[in-house]
Amino acid sequence: MAEKLEVKELDQVVVRFSGDSGDGMQLAGNMFSNISATVGNDISTFPDYPADIRAPQGSLTGVSGFQIHIGAEKVYTPGDKCDVLVAMNAAALKTQYKFCKKTACIIMDTDCFEKTDLDKAEFKTDNPIEEMGIKNDVIAAPISQMVKDCLADTGMDNKTILKSRNMFALGLVCWLFNRDITIAETMLREKFAKKPAIAESNIKVIHAGYDYGHNIHASVDHTYKIETKGEKPKGLYMDISGNKATSYGLIAAAEKSGLKLFLGSYPITPATDILHELAKHKSLGVITMQCEDEISGCASSIGASFAGALAVTSTSGPGVCLKSEATNLAVIMELPLVIVDVQRGGPSTGLPTKSEQTDLMQALVGRSGESPIPVIAATSPGNCFDAAYMACKIALEHMTPVLLLTDAFIANGSSAWKLPDLKNYPEIKPRYVKPEMAADWTPYKRTEDGSRYWAIPGMEGFTHIIGGLEKSNETGAISTDPENHDLMTKLRAEKIANIEVPDVEVQGDADANLLIVGFGGTYGHLYSAMEEMNKAGKKVALAHFEFINPLPKNTAEVLKKYKKVVVAEQNMGQFAGYLRMKIDGFTPYQFNEVKGQPFVVEELVKAFTKIMED
């Protein structure tokens, strides 16, 4: 029968793995995305996991999902809805069905749809498919039992055996998409290099899943394949999450500037992976301190910066609140420092694992006094690398703290990333004092572009004190003189305002009637919405901002050029408000959503179309 099975070619497909938070869905999803990337497809992933580490097994709150968007050409988001849903238990089906397209195929482990599973998932009948009104194709497979049978002769206990259920699902999905499972074999052998028995049992289960698909193909009409199309820049690629890319950007900047990298941090979701990642790389000389609190994370970094390191503190919104006093110390002392804010849902503890862009105003003005600092917002998982690199460069060359905004969505999500060659990245030149300056140097003597110089303890001839009190522009001594304070306030503001950042680029239709404006992590969704509208003949363009403070020089020109402008952001209008403040007479439309979830492209298209018709 196999030879009769039709293979349909697709341009793109979205697969969502879902199950209990202990079911290994993140691993299965990651492997599927890597297998696809290896054959040249483009990928974008989004892990959607609960705040509880182990919610009660089988419960609705304990469902963990991992969505992968695979494209023959470039994909910009993990996709709105999925073409294939893997539901490893009843709760997963109940909570994840809403992410299915009408045409989606559902794979379910029937062994986890027993009476107790259905009760936990709050089903009222014993037929969940009918109860939910599901009309989709369903591959109902007794996965647990088949995994048990497959590994019966390994001598492993039941509990260990069932941990491989995710690999069965992966094998089945690989069959459905004609994926080469030898790639998965290599991955597992590398991952479990020290436990070859585990690797081999997992491989056996993947094969079982694959073969099962092959044998039951009558229950689906066809399998699919996604041929790689379009030209991607040549070179080596990897799959990278935003938090990892941020960490790599910091490491790269330290290497390029010749400085020691110091991270002072305190664990906080969703930023902790930056601490985890950097803590691994001691062989590169990276120093990470898990501090006693957020304040100390920032304060110790300031000490490290004073002492001559590239200092970074990483956190999320609530941590930024705690660091704001110390951040201001770095502002007035004019020391380099990078503060990474991986935004999550707020206020307060809010939605710790979910994503928002609600810290923009806090980043810009959330400190006492006149306290200008550069703000950069990374636009995608891979872009976190460049954004972190630029944050370090600006901090070191302008002697200022820099706030780097990312968000839970791009921090945990991943995409294919071309390995960078540091030779192509701009030099980083810290503003060190020069020995010949010793005779008449004072700590607040400035360079032409308004930065002060960096004299690092240990250098002879440059002993000095800096501190949180206002100081004389000339001598650096404490000063309460009104004229001097006015001057220092202006000097600090000008220094930041004069930092050069790249122009904002306009993408899409050159004669657009509507300009979409966004910033940070929503780039993929806004771009996809624009692309879709362009394909439908609608004249729209996109101006997406990475540099928020200072704004690119061409901002006003770009924003005023279009008849209609809509600022779309995941907050109540913070960027729109900021642009209105900066640009006289700018009155954009707004699209605001604060759900903790990524934008949905379909909804964006609908909203933007309505604005065009308005």
Added chain:
Amino acid sequence: MSEYTAKDYKKGQPRWCPGCGDHFFLASLHKAMAEIGVAPHDIAVISGIGCSSRLPYYMNTYGMQTVHGRAAAVATGAKVANPNLTIWQISGDGDGLAIGGNHFIHAIRRNIDLNMILLNNRIYGLTKGQYSPTSERGFVSKSSPYGTVEDPFHPAELCFGARGHFFARCVATDAPATVEVLKAAAAHKGASVVEVLQNCVIFNDGTHASVYTKEGRAKNAIYLEHGKPMLFGENKEFGLMQEGFGLKVVKLGENGITEKDILIHDAHCEDNTLHLKLALMEGPDFPIALGVIRDVASPTYNDAVYEQIEEVKDKKKYHNFHELLMTNETWEVK
């Protein structure tokens, strides 16, 4: 012999009130630094906020006056990032034990090689006279007009509770003993806590009166020296002995007690039980302990960080960014 004199570490004109304990301490610090002999440019003096935290402005070294309470945290980062620096961290009782209490105990617990000076005048001076975390229960101040209803911290208890390995105490006006204590703190590798008893002439005058003068100390204090018997009094006629779980004051010659019955100070003893008892002694029944109470060798955090880096460098195969990139699973687009 040091090539430096106290003058090499001095800068500016202090603006503390006349008679403030900070003046006395500053002079002793300059003198101690000259005797220690670390070059001014290899020293960083880091303080928080409060009267005493103005001190870095009067030092011809590298210095930083940070924000309230954060001196220990900032100093920690500076030492870990640049372990060649000698760091003196200056705090008052409010800065170090109230708003900065968390950083104080954790710097000690981690055993960062810092000289942590706690200038204790049991009052908030710069905000004009509120009680501090070291003010006695019932203390009347602007913020406690009817007396406080809370007990104070004993700095030594916090230090030992945080597993501190060095604790010393001196009186600001007692220059020779202060210099010796500061030198011992500098010589100790790890977090060295020095409690400096000092007067606030404006808001808490006489707070350490019993030991603030030479005569007072002769009667009411005991100078502890490692390896020496714990004798005190104007004619060294009193001593300390152990009794049950505690200490007792005895008079030599009475009840057949001689010098050989008196406890010998062991600052290097790993067990801190007796060190704590000594540090907690109070008048009028007991003398106030001065000098180096505890000084036990222990690995420092900053050394351990760099040792671990060297260990991992030997084990791991990647030593630059490019090599790090290549540790990932990659695929090639041709």
